Amino acid sequence: xxxxxxxxxxxxxxxxxxxxxxxxxxxxxxxxxxxxxxxxxxxxxxxxxxxxxxxxxxxxxxxxxxxxxxxxxxxxxxxxxxxxxxxxxxxxxxxxxxxxxxxxxxxxxxxxxxxxxxxxxxxxxxxxxxxxxxxxxxxxxxxxxxxxxxxxxxxxxxxxxxxxxxxxxxxxxxxxxxxxxxxxxxxxxxxxxxxxxxxxxxxxxxxxxxxxxxxxxxxxxxxxxxxxxxxxxxxxxxxxxxxxxxxxxxxxxxxxxxxxxxxxxxxxxxxxxxxxxxxxxxxxxxxxxxxxxxxxxxxxxxxxxxxxxxxxxxxxxxxxxxxxxxxxxxxxxxxxxxxxxxxxxxxxxxxxxxxxxxxxxxxxxxxxxxxxxxxxxxxxxxxxxxxxxxxxxxxxxxxxxxxxxxxxxxxxxxxxxxxxxxxxxxxxxxxxxxxxxxxxxxxxxxxxxxxxxxxxxxxxxxxxxxxxxxxxxxxxxxxxxxxxxxxxxxxxxxxxxxxxxxxxxxxxxxxxxxxxxxxxxxxxxxxxxxxxxxxxxxxxxxxxxxxxxxxxxxxxxxxxxxxxxxxxxxxxxxxxxxxxxxxxxxxxxxxxxxxxxxxxxxxxxxxxxxxxxxxxxxxxxxxxxxxxxxxxxxxxxxxxxxxxxxxxxxxxxxxxxxxxxxxxxxxxxxxxxxxxxxxxxxxxxxxxxxxxxxxxxxxxxxxxxxxxxxxxxxxxxxxxxxxxxxxxxxxxxxxxxxxxxxxxxxxxxxxxxxxxxxxxxxxxxxxxxxxxxxxxxxxxxxxxxxxxxxxxxxxxxxxxxxxxxxx
Amino acid sequence: xxxxxxxxxxxxxxxxxxxxxxxxxxxxxxxxxxxxxxxxxxxxxxxxxxxxxxxxxxxxxxxxxxxxxxxxxxxxxxxxxxxxxxxxxxxxxxxxxxxxxxxxxxxxxxxxxxxxx
Numbered sequence: 001x002x003x004x005x006x007x008x009x010x011x012x013x014x015x016x017x018x019x020x021x022x023x024x025x026x027x028x029x030x031x032x033x034x035x036x037x038x039x040x041x042x043x044x045x046x047x048x049x050x051x052x053x054x055x056x057x058x059x060x061x062x063x064x065x066x067x068x069x070x071x072x073x074x075x076x077x078x079x080x081x082x083x084x085x086x087x088x089x090x091x092x093x094x095x096x097x098x099x100x101x102x103x104x105x106x107x108x109x110x111x112x113x114x115x116x117x118x119x120x121x122x123x124x125x126x127x128x129x130x131x132x133x134x135x136x137x138x139x140x141x142x143x144x145x146x147x148x149x150x151x152x153x154x155x156x157x158x159x160x161x162x163x164x165x166x167x168x169x170x171x172x173x174x175x176x177x178x179x180x181x182x183x184x185x186x187x188x189x190x191x192x193x194x195x196x197x198x199x200x201x202x203x204x205x206x207x208x209x210x211x212x213x214x215x216x217x218x219x220x221x222x223x224x225x226x227x228x229x230x231x232x233x234x235x236x237x238x239x240x241x242x243x244x245x246x247x248x249x250x251x252x253x254x255x256x257x258x259x260x261x262x263x264x265x266x267x268x269x270x271x272x273x274x275x276x277x278x279x280x281x282x283x284x285x286x287x288x289x290x291x292x293x294x295x296x297x298x299x300x301x302x303x304x305x306x307x308x309x310x311x312x313x314x315x316x317x318x319x320x321x322x323x324x325x326x327x328x329x330x331x332x333x334x335x336x337x338x339x340x341x342x343x344x345x346x347x348x349x350x351x352x353x354x355x356x357x358x359x360x361x362x363x364x365x366x367x368x369x370x371x372x373x374x375x376x377x378x379x380x381x382x383x384x385x386x387x388x389x390x391x392x393x394x395x396x397x398x399x400x401x402x403x404x405x406x407x408x409x410x411x412x413x414x415x416x417x418x419x420x421x422x423x424x425x426x427x428x429x430x431x432x433x434x435x436x437x438x439x440x441x442x443x444x445x446x447x448x449x450x451x452x453x454x455x456x457x458x459x460x461x462x463x464x465x466x467x468x469x470x471x472x473x474x475x476x477x478x479x480x481x482x483x484x485x486x487x488x489x490x491x492x493x494x495x496x497x498x499x500x501x502x503x504x505x506x507x508x509x510x511x512x513x514x515x516x517x518x519x520x521x522x523x524x525x526x527x528x529x530x531x532x533x534x535x536x537x538x539x540x541x542x543x544x545x546x547x548x549x550x551x552x553x554x555x556x557x558x559x560x561x562x563x564x565x566x567x568x569x570x571x572x573x574x575x576x577x578x579x580x581x582x583x584x585x586x587x588x589x590x591x592x593x594x595x596x597x598x599x600x601x602x603x604x605x606x607x608x609x610x611x612x613x614x615x616x617x618x619x620x621x622x623x624x625x626x627x628x629x630x631x632x633x634x635x636x637x638x639x640x641x642x643x644x645x646x647x648x649x650x651x652x653x654x655x656x657x658x659x660x661x662x663x664x665x666x667x668x669x670x671x672x673x674x675x676x677x678x679x680x681x682x683x684x685x686x687x688x689x690x691x692x693x694x695x696x697x698x699x700x701x702x703x704x705x706x707x708x709x710x711x712x713x714x715x716x717x718x719x720x721x722x723x724x725x726x727x728x729x730x731x732x733x734x735x736x737x738x739x740x741x742x743x744x745x746x747x748x749x750x751x752x753x754x755x756x757x758x759x760x761x762x763x764x765x766x767x768x769x770x771x772x773x774x775x776x777x778x779x780x781x782x783x784x785x786x787x788x789x790x791x792x793x794x795x796x797x798x799x800x801x802x803x804x805x806x807x
Numbered sequence: 808x809x810x811x812x813x814x815x816x817x818x819x820x821x822x823x824x825x826x827x828x829x830x831x832x833x834x835x836x837x838x839x840x841x842x843x844x845x846x847x848x849x850x851x852x853x854x855x856x857x858x859x860x861x862x863x864x865x866x867x868x869x870x871x872x873x874x875x876x877x878x879x880x881x882x883x884x885x886x887x888x889x890x891x892x893x894x895x896x897x898x899x900x901x902x903x904x905x906x907x908x909x910x911x912x913x914x915x916x917x918x919x920x921x922x923x924x
Contacts, residue, residue, distance in 0.1 A: 006921045009914040016910045017832060020903060027887075031907060034900040035831035036867035041900075044872050044879040167830075172879070176886075713886035764879030 087157025294340025
């Protein structure tokens, strides 16, 4: 009996230990997680911003002032120390995010979540994310060890922080998922840059276009997906003279698209990723100083993608938004210039059909057999054995789709040609931009930038404004890369690149302003092949109309434009629908909704109901219209909004208007308006019953979700902000202006900025989400651009980083 | 002093000291040691260390969280789906620590009993 009692009590004790020390499904190990001495209660604090911290390897002392926004102002004595401090401080405030984003980039999420993330991880590996990062490293080792040295400094700074951490100080997310931070490496910076490239230039529809082409034929395809719409309001003004370009476009070979059927494609970046930027010249500014603005539209996430910092040495002084993992300021200003980016949305991914030999060791190319190389990706899975994915590489790039992944063809596959696999030195662009003093130095900094192609806006205290569309672009033949190509034919390869100096750009244009909003880069007069691969067509016109509407502009005008909720898309279709729709069959309820949208002024303000009605109505209409392109087991895409509205208004009797389900009837656009309206009205009634009303803020329910699948406890919901996609204030449900900046080029510049988040990555800090309400209200913070390390009354705390050998 | 009170106080002090060196299960070690060195009887065997660690953890949590307006406690209480109530989370934390301590004290008691016979 006594043995039994002893045994039972022992088993119970071990049992409770095990239960509280082990993660069970989604429940964290509760003893570890909740105990007050090393669990989450230790994260119940704001960050410490005082005292001295010893950092091994520093050359000199570094002063870090914090202002009321928890923005660190870094005063280092040299660049090596500066980037070490940036790494250290980024880790201090954002460690979990810093590491998680590069895990995501590398396709290592299964390590944390188990098998359910395997498909994601395989997609990232097959996309060649790790391969691309290795090319970047190899490139820098060969051509630019200086930049690589700075990246190593940054890594040392991150690691100095990690080395000081004890388990009780791990960020909450580590405790929740029960793992710990690993050593940071320069390759992780390369992975982060790949992640940015994927997010911004990883979108392409070549395979979907191929399916659509096969399905609807060439004539219809060109109607649905024209290279240029009937209107263009390009980034680079139409009147630009291109006569200086003396390298011609690649000659058209007799090449044909390969009309394969592709069932399923890998996940693409969110189409709402986009941005605005613009600048006015001194002549068109109320104060005589150029003014510049930037607002990148990315996922609204917590912790935010941006971390604002001032980074200075005695030789330069930069301020603005940084991205955890990348060096320097990404969108910001220094004492002389300001800069910001929008996505150039160019087609930098092409696909090639590959034919293999019997055992898939060789592939056909130019009537010969070329060797395949194999890269084995070892994907660790939490709680399971690793998954090994053998990915075949051709000289084009990785064979993403083959018999092992989303395809059944035994002897063929589709290889990806992506500029991001070509090794590059993108990091140097930011390091140089942070130090640039004038237009020439800005242009010089841009030349290193390969991908993701960006529209870099520029303004200087000297009075110049400019915009370069920078990236490494293939000089394609007319039509090249719009569809799947035959990978065995050398003519289908990228023959050469557009010389960098011939990239489209404009400096001090006559109109006195530059702007970009992800629209067409150029009009048809630009001598290289550019086609519409998802260009924006609304924000650009609203922005340019605004700058054409009056002579002079102030910072207040810039704020108003950032917060502009005008829905041009609705304004171009709703009046047409109201005019042509047959209303006699509307019920009383439907009639009421009809009157509501009729009274709408096309502003997507939070209290309006018009935007919600429009969303429902257009959404239903769009799906009914493109029912032909909704086919099971074929990856397809549907036409862009602009062309959809164009067809509805101008080709109302086209065969595509017909609803295929109704076999006895042939619908026209007029019929669709009514059918869609009735369905929308039904749904709106339901929403009203469920939610009380369908006012825009309520309907849209904008939220900033935590990076861990929007974990509600760490996210913010129902943020009251207007706007939507294709509106200058591009705030949809979970995408929008992730950083708003306005810089007036006084000497030194005067700047405003805000983002929907907070400087801290710790959900236990009041600085975690403290900017969100002001951001939603359209407000800005004055950025304290300190000119020396002297303490001013804007400073709430100072921390000094000192070398290890400091006496 | 009553043995129950002595055990209660020593368990807290020992729990605190051990927590400086050991992970969360330091409270189990503390309760095990006191259950052997200051043996108790009947239900006190479980409930004295249970209450001691419950009080220790709950008070410690309250001090930490109160200083920060319960910012994180509210979020974690939402995460664990206990209604976003930080006080409930503090109580739950205390109970978890108390259970761990209580069971290891029962084990300690059995060791003594085993050796005596």
